[in-house]
Amino acid sequence: MTYRAPVRDIRFCLEEIAALDGLKPTGAFPELSSDLTGAILDEAARLANDVLAPINWTGDQQGCTLKDGQVTTPDGFREAYAKFVEGGWQGLQFSADHGGMGLPRALGCALMEMLQSANMAFGLGPMLSFGAIEALIAVGSPEQRSLYLPKIISGEWSATMNLTEPQAGSDVGALRTKAEPNGDGSWAITGQKIYITWGEHDCTDNIIHLVLARTPDGAPGTRGISLFLVPKFIPDEAGAPGERNSVKAIGLEHKMGIHGSPTCTMEFAGARGWLVGEEFKGMAAMFIMMNSARLNVGVQGVGIAERAYQQAYAFALERRQGRALFGEGEGPHAIIDHPDVRRTLALMKGKIEAARAICFHAAVEADFAEHHDDSEEAAWSKRREDLLIPIAKAWSTDVGVEITSMGVQIHGGMGFIEETGAAQHYRDARITPIYEGTNGIQAIDLVGRKLVRDGGKAMAELIEDIRQTVEDCETSSNPELPALAAQLGPACDALEAASKWMLEADEADRLAGATPFLKLAGDVTGGWLLCVGAVAAQRKLKEKEGDLSYARARIAMTRVYADTVLSSAPGLLGDIQTGAAVLFEPGLTMLESA
Amino acid sequence: MTYRAPVRDIRFCLEEIAALDGLKPTGAFPELSSDLTGAILDEAARLANDVLAPINWTGDQQGCTLKDGQVTTPDGFREAYAKFVEGGWQGLQFSADHGGMGLPRALGCALMEMLQSANMAFGLGPMLSFGAIEALIAVGSPEQRSLYLPKIISGEWSATMNLTEPQAGSDVGALRTKAEPNGDGSWAITGQKIYITWGEHDCTDNIIHLVLARTPDGAPGTRGISLFLVPKFIPDEAGAPGERNSVKAIGLEHKMGIHGSPTCTMEFAGARGWLVGEEFKGMAAMFIMMNSARLNVGVQGVGIAERAYQQAYAFALERRQGRALFGEGEGPHAIIDHPDVRRTLALMKGKIEAARAICFHAAVEADFAEHHDDSEEAAWSKRREDLLIPIAKAWSTDVGVEITSMGVQIHGGMGFIEETGAAQHYRDARITPIYEGTNGIQAIDLVGRKLVRDGGKAMAELIEDIRQTVEDCETSSNPELPALAAQLGPACDALEAASKWMLEADEADRLAGATPFLKLAGDVTGGWLLCVGAVAAQRKLKEKEGDLSYARARIAMTRVYADTVLSSAPGLLGDIQTGAAVLFEPGLTMLESA
Structure with missing residues (x-):
């Protein structure tokens, strides 16, 4: 049940996919550098791996108690929180003016992922403080800011x-x-x-x-x-x-x-x-908190999925059952050698990387929206952020539920036994599609505010970016990349067709198709960003830069996602276009059982 | 948290889809009649609704204890078990020679569904006895049969x-x-x-x-x-x-x-x-138990999904939030009036009916296989039963997990609170894809023993039946039925193409695609059986026989399934054909995090 923060994956995602370094020229983050990013991630990983992860399962078993208005958190939570404060982690993404570290919120998301992976119950405390800080910065009075922000940003108060x-x-x-x-x-x-x-x-x-x-x-x-x-x-x-x-x-x-x-x-x-x-103006202020919170809940989905994945992967290496086609040695083989188990693990990994990329891309664009000095560029980034928020929240948390379920399944009977720990991830993950706006609400937000109210502009920009990546893959000298384009292209066509249908549909039909539309948008956007990563990996291979086996692995992992998830994307069109009429057919009394 | 056994739905499924009455001419069930079926189902419903359902949540909260080798079951379980024995329910589907009621196992499945819906933890006891009885009947010695069977069949011993x-x-x-x-x-x-x-x-x-x-x-x-x-x-x-x-x-x-x-x-x-x-010969005997147990676990998936559905439906009628497009009256509307919620409920219902139909069809064919006096017909039924068992087990239990998750989601925040009861169904359901052969094992069984070893014969027969239903729908005077055919036809083409690919693929590729293949087979087979029901409903409409609004509702519900699930079926082909090479690519070290 150990956890090791996937620093290499997170860093690749931030730097090669979400283009964190692009924030440097805005001047808003003078200290930002690849070295600093590395140092921050390593330090955050230590907190997550060594302090928070070990009290995750015990915290689940012990729970909290309330007596006379006082709540007692599980053993070790107070001490862990003190270490969180000591590291100044609550202030990572907030301006030095308020006592923070003044780093991009994309790095805040990376920290958040590690907290949530290591200990989701614990991570919720800091996550809620994050949202409140954002609201106070945005709409608090100067007195409120000076009285409360330093204390909340330091973590002294929550x-x-x-x-x-x-x-x-x-x-x-x-x-x-x-x-x-x-x-x-x-x-x-x-x-x-x-x-x-x-x-x-x-x-x-x-x-x-x-x-x-x-x-x-x-x-x-x-x-x-x-x-x-x-x-x-x-x-x-x-x-x-x-x-x-x-x-x-x-x-x-x-x-x-x-x-x-x-x-x-x-x-x-x-x-x-x-x-x-x-x-x-309470709702407007609430939406400031909500945007931050929704992105962070998406990151929770990534975090809990990563945790479940790591546990399932370790189990699949160790557990031996039956003989496999490709396994080596005598006696029973590790179950990772069985194609069905390996498929499950590869799919888990691909979906986690896709969800992480969606969340980090949204976070970097949020940073751009706030700090870019070109107002048109800032507006473009804001549109992209706004479009991605409901996808980041809903798609990533649905993935979190799906992957924690796969994690239970990999364990077989042991997955259902609480002491194994896989069940905890599955139980923990289930709240994420519900809070901070149910995933149904996110889907309605996506097809309403983010697609139709915007006249489809942000979606058209996204599709333009995806097309560019299709072209980049098609023209690559590595024959694996055109194979990615062959799946990404039709998936993008489907997203475009579905968006067009949504823009023309009446409100009832649009709402009836909102949930499968969000799924399609997430499947395709996630796949696109993995392909962006594959293109970057191919560049590294060509220039013999960095860890080449990791670069090859990124391309292979993207192939699995493309062949399994992107290949099914066009098939969602019919579901999206079902329409409201059949759902509200008076004869559908069938809904009443018995 | 009440439960009302869906007697009307179960009966329609048994009689109009699974053709229970067709067993009559075999002579094996002289007392079988529609009246008897109705009486049995009503009586079983009373046990489920009034005795077992009320102790489901309390049993979950209390659990079992072990002390000095003695297990104490939760309060009420002993008394409920005594009523189960009193009704003679353990013997429903076993020959009167052994002290049973001598009814078809398809009726046993219907009983089993109600037990599992009402109280899955309780229902497991009788379910395990069922399997043991089958094994003893098949391979036990005359002495063993006479010594043990009457006691187990009466329920006196488990x-x-x-x-x-x-x-x-x-x-x-x-x-x-x-x-x-x-x-x-x-x-x-x-x-x-x-x-x-x-x-x-x-x-x-x-x-x-x-x-x-x-x-x-x-x-x-x-x-x-x-x-x-x-x-x-x-x-x-x-x-x-x-x-x-x-x-x-x-x-x-x-x-x-x-x-x-x-x-x-x-x-x-x-x-x-x-x-x-x-x-x-232990494995052969075990497979006798396993076939019975696998089908019954599939039925558990149906049962727990039905329970979750009923609870979500009741909540959606009662819970009022926001204004809906089609809602009536002042103030907030019931959430069932919101298209996204209604879509979720309609999809839940459609999948439950599809899974039930797969299980009951398999059960009736098992009865035919045992009792048909024409050996070719019996062999056909045995092939169909064998083909359907892994689908019934795996697809229905995956549906159980999916639908109990949707049930939690419909409840919003309350779904995550244990007192609501929706969470229990979600937790209970999660074991069903694991035990009696994980769903991965079922998928391997389907593509191996049931498809390839059989040379594709049973699958070809299934596809032939589906094509017949496509034709029946296309030629119907009711314009809704050709709309069903328009989805079922391409879905069937996809199943045929995927089966052909599987038959030609090498073993590694076949195993790599087994899980999505099973999903496709379940989606299509379930949709086919719903269409069989729609054709029967259309006949009733035409002949003004029975409850016409129910007949219309069956057609509408099938439309939702066809437009959402069947429409996506062809999209699974790419996933199925991914192949093993990309999964076993040496570069896929990506699987290792950190």
């Missing part, structure tokens, strides 16, 4: 997002939590929030809650919602945790997975809070 | 299958358990078996273990294996449980799901056993 209420899940606009002015600039927040990740815990001295609530003049629905900052302890004049605020954890969920992450029901009983950003 | 050892999972031939002659006709069995379902429990007075072991003259591998009967209590002269045998449970697994089912490590310390069938 932060949460409080959106969901029992009647307001995907429909955030239905929330009922009230905010009433106290007359002194602060507000009294009253209501109950559910599913609050790390809402209460024992790892920090203070917890800063960002809470969506409705003010007395707030209209019904999303337009009347505002964002408030509600500290667990109200900072005193010196900025130290002072008066205990009237917000507390009144329940802890009994969940299928991420047992080490306290999922709290929070009660706000007239708690003092401060408006963050403008009144009624 | 039975187990003991195959797996730590080093012998998929590779059964690697087992080390020894059997040495005692000189009195009995054998001394020594060894340890793992993953023994219901190996020890408190619901019956005796437990009859069927155990694979190697005799002193047994060759290495599968050829040297024999089957033994090892009772927990050795029956005395009156047939009552006598001397305690030296077999006991020494461990209970801590599993991801089916917590109410005791999964035991069994120690045989020179336990007295009796040879069942001939020495060295």
